[in-house]
Amino acid sequence: MNPRVLVGVLALQGAFDAHVQRLTELGLESRLVKNTSDLVDLDGIILPGGESTTMSNLLVASDLGVELSKRLHDGLPVFGTCAGMIMMARTIHDGRPDQISLDAMDIQVRRNGYGRQNDSFEQDISITSLDSPFHALFIRAPVIESIGHDVEVLASIDERPVLVRQAYSLASSFHPELVTDLRVHEIFLSIIHESLTTSKR
Amino acid sequence: MSSSNNAQVGSFPVKRGLAEMLKGGVIMDVVTPGQAKIAEDAGACAVMALERVPADIRRDGGVARMSDPDMIEGIKAAVTIPVMAKARIGHFVEAQILQALGVDFIDESEVLTPADEAHHIDKYKFTTPFVCGATNLGEALRRISEGAALIRSKGEAGTGNIVEAVRHLRSILGDIKKIGSADSAELFEWAKRLQAPLSLVQEIAETGKLPVPLFCAGGLATPADAALAMQLGAECVFVGSGIFKSDNPGPRAKAIVEATTHYMDAKILAKVSAGLGAPMTGIGMDEINQRYADRGW
Numbered sequence: 001m002n003p004r005v006l007v008g009v010l011a012l013q014g015a016f017d018a019h020v021q022r023l024t025e026l027g028l029e030s031r032l033v034k035n036t037s038d039l040v041d042l043d044g045i046i047l048p049g050g051e052s053t054t055m056s057n058l059l060v061a062s063d064l065g066v067e068l069s070k071r072l073h074d075g076l077p078v079f080g081t082c083a084g085m086i087m088m089a090r091t092i093h094d095g096r097p098d099q100i101s102l103d104a105m106d107i108q109v110r111r112n113g114y115g116r117q118n119d120s121f122e123q124d125i126s127i128t129s130l131d132s133p134f135h136a137l138f139i140r141a142p143v144i145e146s147i148g149h150d151v152e153v154l155a156s157i158d159e160r161p162v163l164v165r166q167a168y169s170l171a172s173s174f175h176p177e178l179v180t181d182l183r184v185h186e187i188f189l190s191i192i193h194e195s196l197t198t199s200k201r
Numbered sequence: 202m203s204s205s206n207n208a209q210v211g212s213f214p215v216k217r218g219l220a221e222m223l224k225g226g227v228i229m230d231v232v233t234p235g236q237a238k239i240a241e242d243a244g245a246c247a248v249m250a251l252e253r254v255p256a257d258i259r260r261d262g263g264v265a266r267m268s269d270p271d272m273i274e275g276i277k278a279a280v281t282i283p284v285m286a287k288a289r290i291g292h293f294v295e296a297q298i299l300q301a302l303g304v305d306f307i308d309e310s311e312v313l314t315p316a317d318e319a320h321h322i323d324k325y326k327f328t329t330p331f332v333c334g335a336t337n338l339g340e341a342l343r344r345i346s347e348g349a350a351l352i353r354s355k356g357e358a359g360t361g362n363i364v365e366a367v368r369h370l371r372s373i374l375g376d377i378k379k380i381g382s383a384d385s386a387e388l389f390e391w392a393k394r395l396q397a398p399l400s401l402v403q404e405i406a407e408t409g410k411l412p413v414p415l416f417c418a419g420g421l422a423t424p425a426d427a428a429l430a431m432q433l434g435a436e437c438v439f440v441g442s443g444i445f446k447s448d449n450p451g452p453r454a455k456a457i458v459e460a461t462t463h464y465m466d467a468k469i470l471a472k473v474s475a476g477l478g479a480p481m482t483g484i485g486m487d488e489i490n491q492r493y494a495d496r497g498w
Contacts, residue, residue, distance in 0.1 A: 011225070011462075012225070012462050013224070013225040013226045013244075013246055013461075013462060014222055014224060014225060014226070014246075015221040015222055015224060016224075016225065017224065018221060034462065034463060034466075049221075049222050050222050050223075050224070050225070050226065050246065051222070051223075051226060051246040051247070051282055051283075053241060053244070053281065053282060054226055054244045054245070054246045054282075054458065057243075057244035057455075057458070058244060058458070058459065058462055061459060082222070083222070094281065095281070096241075096281065111281060112281065116283075116303050116305055117219050117283065117305035117306065117329065117330065118210065118211070118300070118303055118305075118328055118329060119210065120210065120215045120218065120219065121208040121209055121210045121215060122208070122209050122212055122214055122215055123207055123208040123209065124207055137214060137215060137218050139215065139218040139219050139221075139222055140219065140222075140283065140305070175218060175221075178214070178218055178221060
């Protein structure tokens with residue numbers, strides 16, 4: 001049971017190439033998403049790291065923001081890393097007032113909550129379901145300040161969640177696309193498979 | 202502010218990580234908090250805080266130095282996106298000050314008057330990442346071997362003329378292509394010719410790309426310029442004088458951001474290029490008396 005899976009990567013700004021590379025290494029097909037037409041037939045979408053204000057601007061400059069939001073509410077599996085997670089969050093602190101929220105996960109995040117670049121760090125973290133540590137890079141990373149009761153914490157540092165899941169949504173404050181370890185992307189792939197077997201799409 | 206136990210700050214992967222996050226975006230020169238806000242509103246992925254844009258440095262002459270810390274603090278307070286600032290080539294104390302100020306990236310820049318005619322800054326001594334300019338692959342690899350986490354073309358800053366940036370991009374990317382088809386014995390000759398570490402030349406032969414991201418800078422003034430740089434193979438663009446020396450900075454900045462994202466889509470490029478008013482006037486290469494790109498080695 002390994003149906004052909006097509007994963008989109010939002011490619012308005014940021015580290016989308018690195019995600020494409022990881023997906024390719026997993027043997028998956030991927031597509032850069034810049035316009036509404038690129039959303040057709042996707043089985044899942046990754047919202048990459050970068051600047052959430054820049055991506056937010058570009059999302060509202062066309063109807064891509066509205067369409068993407070619709071697809072996410074219809075249950076399209078989504079994985080947001082760093083800035084991508086910020087855009088997924090229900091509530092964004094320290095963002096810009098006009099910043100888009102796709103409301104794809106019941107979390108509150110604080111932009112740059114871990115500080116500026118001089119506070120950026122790398123560290124091994126434990127992820128539930130993985131039997132050895134994952135090396136995680138945090139770049140001007142957002143902090144997950146609170147989570148809704150449907151949100152499952154898959155990893156945390158000092159009791160702050162850094163990898164969370166709700167239904168078919170996955171979000172991390174770190175950058176699994178910047179390391180060669182594919183295990184976090186594999187978690188997203190298993191979420192996509194789950195959605196394909198349970199939904200009628 | 203960061204966390205406990207085995208966390209490591211300032212490592213090369215962490216520095217390079219921020220360069221990765223800037224990809225596909227536009228980094229804009231700003232000289233006031235007000236300009237920084239306009240840049241952020243337009244969708245800049247970072248701003249470069251400096252006292253005078255290169256066009257004014259060129260016009261005024263004299264010694265160009267690191268900006269006043271107050272001015273950098275003002276810009277840091279005005280925006281939520283990363284803030285970069287320039288240090289003179291070889292002026293490691295200016296770099297120490299910029300790191301202490303908490304800027305997110307330091308540009309060891311030929312646009313400022315060089316402080317050392319033989320040595321660039323040892324960038325491994327810093328936790329703040331550095332970007333450096335290059336006119337060719339040898340220069341790029343020497344800067345990377347000194348610890349630069351990001352390379353940009355030098356172009357010719359403050360001219361509004363993209364010809365030099367195109368020359369530098371083509372030179373860097375052309376040599377990367379040639380190294381990709383060289384055999385292992387030829388790589389020694391490449392390292393000698395480029396005056397660059399053999400290990401970096403071998404890495405390029407293996408991966409087919411620079412070990413750090415490659416951005417374009419120097420003379421970009423229009424959305425079409427940004428798209429040209431991206432189609433040639435740059436991964437992000439810097440726009441200096443081109444925005445705030447134009448008639449209509451806000452809309453022009455926004456148009457350049459959209460052009461950088463949709464650089465392959467000529468219909469979108471046509472749409473965003475319309476109605477922007479006059480770009481900066483610009484100057485030809487035979488009209489300038491000082492080539493900034495010749496600074497650094």
